[in-house]
Amino acid sequence: MFYLLSKWIKNVKFKTSAVVPSILVCFILVFSVTGFVFANYNTKQIESSEPWNPITKDPIGTPHGLFPGRVVWVWNPDATEDDLDGYWWKKENNNQEVIEQMLSDGLQNLMGSDNDSTSWDLLFKHFNEIHGYGNIGYQPGEKIAIKINMNNNWNLYGSTYTSKDNERDANPYVVKALLRNLINNVGIAQEDITVYDASRKIGNWFYNRVYYKEYPADTLEIEFENVNFVDSTGGASGRQKVEASNEKIYFAHESNVIRTLPTCVVESKYIINMPLLKRHPINQGVTLSGKNFFGTWIEPVVDIHDYHTSAFTYGNPAPQTELFAHEHIGGKTILYFGDGTFATKIDHRTIDKFQMYPFNNDWTNSLFLSEDPVAIDSVMYDFLHAEGTNPVEESQYYLHQSAEPPLDTYDPENDGEYLSESLGVHEHWDTTFDIFSPDRYAGPTNEGIDYVGIGEEYANPAIIFSNPAEKTLYLFGTKLTKFPITLIIGGIQVESKVNGLFTDVDKVEFYLDGKLKYTAEKEPFTWHWIKPGIFKHTIQIKAYYNEINSLSANMTVWKFL
Numbered sequence: 001m002f003y004l005l006s007k008w009i010k011n012v013k014f015k016t017s018a019v020v021p022s023i024l025v026c027f028i029l030v031f032s033v034t035g036f037v038f039a040n041y042n043t044k045q046i047e048s049s050e051p052w053n054p055i056t057k058d059p060i061g062t063p064h065g066l067f068p069g070r071v072v073w074v075w076n077p078d079a080t081e082d083d084l085d086g087y088w089w090k091k092e093n094n095n096q097e098v099i100e101q102m103l104s105d106g107l108q109n110l111m112g113s114d115n116d117s118t119s120w121d122l123l124f125k126h127f128n129e130i131h132g133y134g135n136i137g138y139q140p141g142e143k144i145a146i147k148i149n150m151n152n153n154w155n156l157y158g159s160t161y162t163s164k165d166n167e168r169d170a171n172p173y174v175v176k177a178l179l180r181n182l183i184n185n186v187g188i189a190q191e192d193i194t195v196y197d198a199s200r201k202i203g204n205w206f207y208n209r210v211y212y213k214e215y216p217a218d219t220l221e222i223e224f225e226n227v228n229f230v231d232s233t234g235g236a237s238g239r240q241k242v243e244a245s246n247e248k249i250y251f252a253h254e255s256n257v258i259r260t261l262p263t264c265v266v267e268s269k270y271i272i273n274m275p276l277l278k279r280h281p282i283n284q285g286v287t288l289s290g291k292n293f294f295g296t297w298i299e300p301v302v303d304i305h306d307y308h309t310s311a312f313t314y315g316n317p318a319p320q321t322e323l324f325a326h327e328h329i330g331g332k333t334i335l336y337f338g339d340g341t342f343a344t345k346i347d348h349r350t351i352d353k354f355q356m357y358p359f360n361n362d363w364t365n366s367l368f369l370s371e372d373p374v375a376i377d378s379v380m381y382d383f384l385h386a387e388g389t390n391p392v393e394e395s396q397y398y399l400h401q402s403a404e405p406p407l408d409t410y411d412p413e414n415d416g417e418y419l420s421e422s423l424g425v426h427e428h429w430d431t432t433f434d435i436f437s438p439d440r441y442a443g444p445t446n447e448g449i450d451y452v453g454i455g456e457e458y459a460n461p462a463i464i465f466s467n468p469a470e471k472t473l474y475l476f477g478t479k480l481t482k483f484p485i486t487l488i489i490g491g492i493q494v495e496s497k498v499n500g501l502f503t504d505v506d507k508v509e510f511y512l513d514g515k516l517k518y519t520a521e522k523e524p525f526t527w528h529w530i531k532p533g534i535f536k537h538t539i540q541i542k543a544y545y546n547e548i549n550s551l552s553a554n555m556t557v558w559k560f561l
Contacts, residue, residue, distance in 0.1 A: 061403025290320025338368030374424025
């Protein structure tokens with residue numbers, strides 16, 4: 001590489017003495033700071049598998065819910081800021097008002113109602129009726145537990161003003177929206193609500209932004225003084241240490257694993273499961289509603305990883321199925337509420353923008369709601385798969401197990417009564433239909449997923465850069481890792497994609513610092529940028545259609561060689 005650098009310096013037709021030191025400093029910095037990342041990234045690439053194409057609209061299992069199999073996807077690009085100011089969880093990067101409206105829209109569409117109070121009443125009544133409690137709504141004094149995902153908050157609480165890194169955990173503004181809705185529209189007393197993750201800490205970065213009406217603020221006003229926050233250690237103000245109950249979950253794995261449920265779960269009548277739209281590094285899997293329940297026992301989560309991995313073999317039992325089936329876990333879950341405000345694409349930590357329509361290289365800005373655990377995980381999986389994040393086929397086998405559980409396999413309470421009924425409906429969508437169309441799934445007529453998409457009014461066609469990606473480091477065309485800037489060393493293929501345009505593209509033009517460099521008149525719309533460049537540049541892509549209309553996008557990059 002340094003030979004190529006010296007060769008280029010000899011051949012450029014301008015004075016290099018002023019810029020060579022900067023180039024060398026850049027190379028030293030890149031290789032010293034990110035050398036370990038190169039190795040990790042390459043390992044991930046070697047381990048990656050070819051994407052698979054699922055069979056579409058072929059539902060299995062039995063749809064659950066007042067509207068059986070209904071999954072509501074709510075999208076609003078104003079929920080978060082496109083260009084983040086610091087960490088994703090800062091208040092300036094999240095629009096509390098928009099998120100609350102999204103939850104309201106989701107609830108009403110889930111329950112076929114025109115207001116939140118009626119929606120909750122229908123939800124509680126349906127839950128109570130199918131559980132044999134009668135056609136009654138929520139009763140004062142009944143406890144509700146909310147399972148959040150704090151998987152990356154291992155050992156950190158942080159002081160009042162320090163927090164954590166940019167890794168993806170529960171969004172405090174989505175949790176705040178849920179708490180406000182439960183308290184204001186259902187009338188649940190704060191002391192009867194528990195927000196918990198039994199396996200991780202609930203850090204100050206999250207707690208303060210939920211506990212106070214607004215945080216940070218010149219004058220802090222407490223909003224949820226009596227809500228219970230339960231985590232693994234109870235090592236910070238306002239957080240209680242998880243306590244063991246006498247109830248267990250018995251897993252079907254050959255090692256006969258038994259785990260202890262916490263009292264906050266056992267004593268609650270209702271549970272709300274709040275998964276995140278995330279990938280997971282274990283065997284290129286996903287971490288959705290099923291895996292979010294892994295923080296619902298006292299003992300370490302890692303002890304279940306062997307069982308989790310064995311479920312990647314088709315036909316093997318899956319721990320997620322037992323969690324959905326257990327009378328104190330999935331059996332108490334009144335709502336599955338997926339937080340897709342910021343999704344991850346390669347792991348369970350790193351947030352990333354989605355290129356697919358309608359996101360168009362923006363954060364996913366989504367919420368998902370369902371009474372059916374299998375259906376909501378099927379839909380969230382399909383979003384990850386359609387984006388090309390490449391979760392493997394094996395990672396959704398637990399949905400097959402849950403939709404059609406094999407006989408005499410699952411007895412999570414160890415009471416001799418094996419699971420024999422479907423826990424929900426599983427299918428994959430048909431991407432030839434618009435992403436907002438209910439026809440993406442088989443629908444209620446064919447006993448499939450009843451899919452409701454909200455937010456089409458915000459959708460627009462766009463041209464985006466499919467390569468390079470923002471804030472990414474490239475070495476001679478190879479994508480290496482996330483980086484503070486878009487840094488390109490050597491040549492690169494600039495690739496564009498047109499989203500949401502239901503007509504032919506006439507041509508795509510590629511500009512460098514305002515000068516036209518290449519015109520592509522048919523797909524793939526790409527330009528190979530091989531000429532040396534130095535320092536900061538602006539690349540622009542423009543798509544023309546219907547002879548007079550156009551779309552454009554710009555990206556600032558730094559390039560060497």
